[in-house]
Amino acid sequence: TMLILTCPAQLQRLEGALRRSLPLTLPVYGAVMNINRGNPAGMEVVVDAWPEFGAVLVPVDDCYRNTSAVFYRDVGAYRALLETPGCLRWDAAFHIIGGAGMGVLGVMGRDWGCWGGNWGAGSTGNMGEALVILGLDPGLRVGSLTAAHLDLLNKTWPYGGTARSRQYLEELLRLFPSLCLRDGAGQPLSWTLTDPFGAGTHGYTLPAHRRSGCMRTVLVLASRRAQARGFPSFGFTATGNRPMQRLQEELGHQRLPGLCCYILHNPGLKRD
Numbered sequence: 372t373m374l375i376l377t378c379p380a381q382l383q384r385l386e387g388a389l390r391r392s393l394p395l396t397l398p399v400y401g402a403v404m405n406i407n408r409g410n411p412a413g414m415e416v417v418v419d420a421w422p423e424f425g426a427v428l429v430p431v432d433d434c435y436r437n438t439s440a441v442f443y444r445d446v447g448a449y450r451a452l453l454e455t456p457g458c459l460r461w462d463a464a465f466h467i468i469g470g471a472g473m474g475v476l477g478v479m480g481r482d483w484g485c486w487g488g489n490w491g492a493g494s495t496g497n498m499g500e501a502l503v504i505l506g507l508d509p510g511l512r513v514g515s516l517t518a519a520h521l522d523l524l525n526k527t528w529p530y531g532g533t534a535r536s537r538q539y540l541e542e543l544l545r546l547f548p549s550l551c552l553r554d555g556a557g558q559p560l561s562w563t564l565t566d567p568f569g570a571g572t573h574g575y576t577l578p579a580h581r582r583s584g585c586m587r588t589v590l591v592l593a594s595r596r597a598q599a600r601g602f603p604s605f606g607f608t609a610t611g612n613r614p615m616q617r618l619q620e621e622l623g624h625q626r627l628p629g630l631c632c633y634i635l636h637n638p639g640l641k642r643d
Contacts, residue, residue: 373455376416382407385416385427389442394627397605398440398468401569402429404602411546412567417458419448426452430459431567435539437465440568459636467634468568507584510555513592516544520551520559527575540564543572548600550593552585561585563593563606571606574615586615590622 376382386407389400406414406429414431418424425448430439439459443449452458459465516524524540525531531540543549543564551562561576571593576586594604604624608615620626 372419373452373458374418374421376418376421379407381421382416384422385418389427392442393603394605396442397603398568398570399427399429399442401602401605402431402440402567404569405567412542414567417452419452425449428452428458433539433542433567435535437463439465439467441467441469461636462638464638465636467636469634507588508554511560512553514551514553516549516551516559516562516564518544523559524573528573540573548593548596550589550596552589561589563589565597569597569602569605571604574606587618587622590618594622
């Protein structure tokens with residue numbers, strides 16, 4: 372069975388239930404929070420039953436990779452939800468993201484691939500903005516990214532470089548918060564974006580400005596702003612990106628056990 376939750380009271384109740392199961396629920400929780408606060412991306416919440424649900428899925432029908440976030444209490448309910456007609460389009464490519472340690476691999480029952488990374492969530496401490504910026508070039512300014520920066524973002528994003536990725540980045544900038552440090556001419560030097568699940572994404576500093584405290588400042592300010600809006604501060608870091616992992620740990624982020632995996636279903640890929 373499959374139920375689409377549209378009642379505001381049900382969605383608020385779901386948010387509370389997901390909050391009590393943090394951090395395993397982080398991607399789904401962030402998506403539901405966005406839905407309950409205006410739903411800028413027009414997302415839906417799908418559950419197997421209500422109010423005692425065993426699995427919840429939030430699909431994001433974006434132009435880039437059609438990612439769904441999942442949390443389940445019962446693996447059988449999760450499997451049944453995936454197999455319910457209309458829940459997912461198995462004739463098209465999509466991704467599913469689950470929390471660290473969720474055990475979503477092997478449940479799909481179809482061809483899949485995955486990659487994973489360590490992720491973390493937590494407070495950045497009590498550092499004020501003035502203290503964070505102290506020591507940086509006084510000409511730097513804190514701001515947001517705009518459509519004028521799309522080419523730069525698309526070029527520097529590891530998964531970018533195409534027209535579809537550029538359109539996806541445009542959607543993120545238009546619908547969700549971003550933060551950057553700009554030089555005196557207004558050009559971005561370091562930045563981070565936010566995705567539909569409330570996670571930080573595409574954190575990047577131009578090579579000439581690295582090891583100067585720019586990314587530390589960006590992460591602290593973005594975390595403080597997310598928490599001021601009531602959102603958790605979390606994100607994903609590639610397993611080989613030790614500098615970013617060390618920085619996040621220094622800022623008080625907690626490394627969650629296991630790996631977060633993106634599961635890719637692509638009917639166009641055939642196994643030998």
